[in-house]
Amino acid sequence: MQKFAFVVHPLEARDFSRKFSFTRNWPDGLVEGIIKYIPPFKVSHIRGIDSGHNTAEGWFIGCPLTSRQMLDMPEPYVIKKIIKAGKVAEKLGAKIVGLGAFTSIVGDAGISIAKNLNIAVTTGNSYTVATALEGTRQAAKLMEIDLERANVLILGATGAIGAACAQILAKEVRYLTLAARDESKLEKLAAQILKSTGLAVRVTANTKHAIRNADIVVAVTSAIDSIIEPEDLKPGAIVCDVARPRNVSRRVAEIRNDVLVIEGGIVEVPGDVQFGLNFGFPPQTAYACMAETMILALEGRYENFTLGRDLTVKQVETINKLANKHGFKLAGFRSFERAITPPELTGIKNNAARKAIQVQSGIQRGALENIDKNLIYAYNNEK
Numbered sequence: 259m260q261k262f263a264f265v266v267h268p269l270e271a272r273d274f275s276r277k278f279s280f281t282r283n284w285p286d287g288l289v290e291g292i293i294k295y296i297p298p299f300k301v302s303h304i305r306g307i308d309s310g311h312n313t314a315e316g317w318f319i320g321c322p323l324t325s326r327q328m329l330d331m332p333e334p335y336v337i338k339k340i341i342k343a344g345k346v347a348e349k350l351g352a353k354i355v356g357l358g359a360f361t362s363i364v365g366d367a368g369i370s371i372a373k374n375l376n377i378a379v380t381t382g383n384s385y386t387v388a389t390a391l392e393g394t395r396q397a398a399k400l401m402e403i404d405l406e407r408a409n410v411l412i413l414g415a416t417g418a419i420g421a422a423c424a425q426i427l428a429k430e431v432r433y434l435t436l437a438a439r440d441e442s443k444l445e446k447l448a449a450q451i452l453k454s455t456g457l458a459v460r461v462t463a464n465t466k467h468a469i470r471n472a473d474i475v476v477a478v479t480s481a482i483d484s485i486i487e488p489e490d491l492k493p494g495a496i497v498c499d500v501a502r503p504r505n506v507s508r509r510v511a512e513i514r515n516d517v518l519v520i521e522g523g524i525v526e527v528p529g530d531v532q533f534g535l536n537f538g539f540p541p542q543t544a545y546a547c548m549a550e551t552m553i554l555a556l557e558g559r560y561e562n563f564t565l566g567r568d569l570t571v572k573q574v575e576t577i578n579k580l581a582n583k584h585g586f587k588l589a590g591f592r593s594f595e596r597a598i599t600p601p602e603l604t605g606i607k608n609n610a611a612r613k614a615i616q617v618q619s620g621i622q623r624g625a626l627e628n629i630d631k632n633l634i635y636a637y638n639n640e641k
Contacts, residue, residue: 260314262555263347264356264548265340266301266537267321267328268293269503277301277320277535293322294331298343300350302534309528309584312556317350318535319343321361325482325503328360337365344375353560354378356551359502363480367418368565380554380563382547385586386500387422387569388578389546390522392588394476394498397520401496401607403473411435411472413465413486413505414479416443422569423476428455435460437468438479466490474498476522477505488513493617494610498522504594511594516609521592525549528585540597543589550577556584 268274271286274293281289301318321343328336340361347355355377357368362381365371372379398405410427414420415436424436428451436444436459444461451459462468469475469490475497477486484507486497493516499506500522510519523546524539531542544552554563557580564573581587591598 260312260555260558261350261352262314262316262354262356262551263319263344263350263352264304264316264358264551265298265319265321265343265347265361266358266535267323267325267361269325269359271324273324274322290324290327293324294327296322298322298339298346300346304531304533306531307527307529307552307556309556309586311584312558313529314552314555316352316552316555317347318533319346319350319355325360328364329480329482333365337370340364340371341374344371344377344379348375348377352377354380354551354554356548357381358545358547360480362547367567368562372562372565378554378560378562379565380550381418381565382545382550383419383422383569384564384573384577385525385546385550385553385581386523387419387426387574388581389525389588390419390476390478390498390500391423391426393520393522393591394474394496396588397496397498397518397591398474400603401494401518401610403494403496405474406431407433408473409433409435409471410474411437411468411476413437413469413475413477414481414501415461416440416447417478417480418567418569419500420476420478421447421567422571422574423478424459425451425454425571426574427476428457428459432457433460435462435468435472437462437465439463477501478522479505481505484508486510491517493517493613494607496520508594515606516613518591518598518603518606518610519593520598521594523547524589524592525581525586526589527552538595540589549581549586553577553580553584553586 271289275282298321301320304316307314344355368381410431412420412424415424416438441463448459448461478500486506488510495517497519525546527544
């Protein structure tokens, strides 16, 4: 039996109530003020993972800090707490520990944490990239968007996941735009892509403008607030939202029935797996970052696999190959914490086509009105 652990933390204060329901009505400030003093602890025992090649069990380890606290509190304090979570995993017998959500982002993205543990560490970002891109390809096919000719945008392109997505997609598309706050890092990444693939990509810090012109958006920023609003998206656009907390506003689901928003990196886990923790998914499904830790355990590869911010294409290809071997696969399309049904997908596609015609008609009508105004102006001047 192979053994692993995975570190989780509340994205928001209210997530803490999933485990401790008595805090449900507490103010966020009170919850955050208390949980920062709580040491990491075992959340649940994960049983039943069976790939046909091997079996595994594991544990979720709670690191009680919210996403905002992970970013705002002193970095040494946050890293020390994540290391303590890793020590809990060691005592339980895990041979590899995965870092979930913001525990994989703070500091040097897991390198310092790995140096202070006696077991292997991985962030899970390699398999997250593989599954996000696979989901994007499937969504494009469904919406009848030619990926090769589409305007593809990556938000948060200078992060580890964003940069890896950019390098892989650069081999598959003609029109690729990279967006992030640091333009100097964007320019450096663009130069690397031009050298390795021959594709000249566009770079921009004007996120809103880039979103409005995109057919496909892969969102992977570490922003703690939503940055994609309903009015930003063109009809028929696809958004693969890999970020947690989400980059896409919930208003998009409420207002825009002509765009397809999918959650990136959600997979089916082989076997009759019992997580012992409700993180909002159907049975036997998990985030790809969690799955990467399981895959490495099933394979017996107790090594630091994905660490730091320089994710390689080879790492993505390797973990995807191992995932296929052990029976992990994309878990259909989900959006805003629920599965998208086939009739809903058809509806989105039809609404997108109808909205595109309306927009085109509006443009043509506007153009005709301008022609009329010019003719009237010319006629009056001639008189």
